Amino acid sequence: MKTGPLRLRVLIKRYFVTGLLVTLPIAGTYFVLSALLRALEGVLGELLHTHLSAHYYPGLGIAVLLVGIFLVGLLTANVIGRWFVRLYERVLKRLPVVRSIYSAIKSVVHTVSMQGQEKFKGVVLAEFPRPGMWMLGFVVADSEGEIATRVGERPLSLFVPTSPNPTSGFLVFVREDEVTYLSISVEEAMKAIMSGGIYSAGTGDTDGIPDRLPEEIRYEVARAEAERAREAAAQAAREAEKKRLEAERLAEAARRAGAVRGDNGPEDGG
Secondary structure (H helix, E strand, O other): OOHHHHHHHHHHHHHHHHHHHHHHHHHHHHHHHHHHHHHHHHHHHHHHHHHOOOOOOOOHHHHHHHHHHHHHHHHOOOHHHHHHHHHHHHHHOOOHHHHHHHHHHHHHHHHHHHOOOOOOOEEEEEEOOOOOOEEEEEEEEEOOOHHHHHHOOOEEEEEEEOOOOOOOEEEEEEEHHHEEEEOOOHHHHHHHHHOOOOOOOOOOOOOOOOOOOOHHHHHHHHHHHHHHHHHHHHHHHHHHHHHHHHHHHHHHHHHHHHHHHHHHHHHHHO
16 A cells, blocks of 8 residues: 555656756856856956946956966067066075965966877876775886886886876885786776766766666766767778878879889980
């Protein structure tokens, strides 16, 4: 007799949790962006509203701030601008408290700006901090000099980030035969580290959506994965076609060069 109400409660709970998992990232993104935009508008918005109240409209502070940042980048791109940057950095580094704050913020900005670039050559598993414990690491470069001599044959420089904050970590030097290369991307490994292991890298769970969600959501995830695979295959086909055309061009150039040598051969011999 209670099977119907019990099943109804299970379904309500299941779909409520499903809706919560879908809406929470959207709501979080909205609130973060709203707070960021309000903060950016507050930098110059109040000043502009006070002195240009007749011509002020919401968003003008953000627009002026973006134009100002662009002009700063334009000015510091030349020799005189770089000289001014070095000058004020020397001044800031002489102030005890300001020096620490400025250096920390500059390091964070530099780290974030590097994430969009291919600074890491691969993802590996390394036994760290002791044998039997494995951590994700990023191959930075092949070590050289005295480090290479001390460590041994083919040493690697690894960055082993901490979780869930990958901006800090450890620089480790190991031999190449002591690490296991993984086929996952740097982005997937970063997701696994920042999620504290909730996201499983290399499983195809691209957005961290649980398998127990409704069928239509799993279908959308699978469709997106298939679309990405088709794009990758099309890109590979384009690269192969480009290489084929290049090979044909080189072969044609070699054939023409051979024909010219053949035409000039009898004259040289005479």
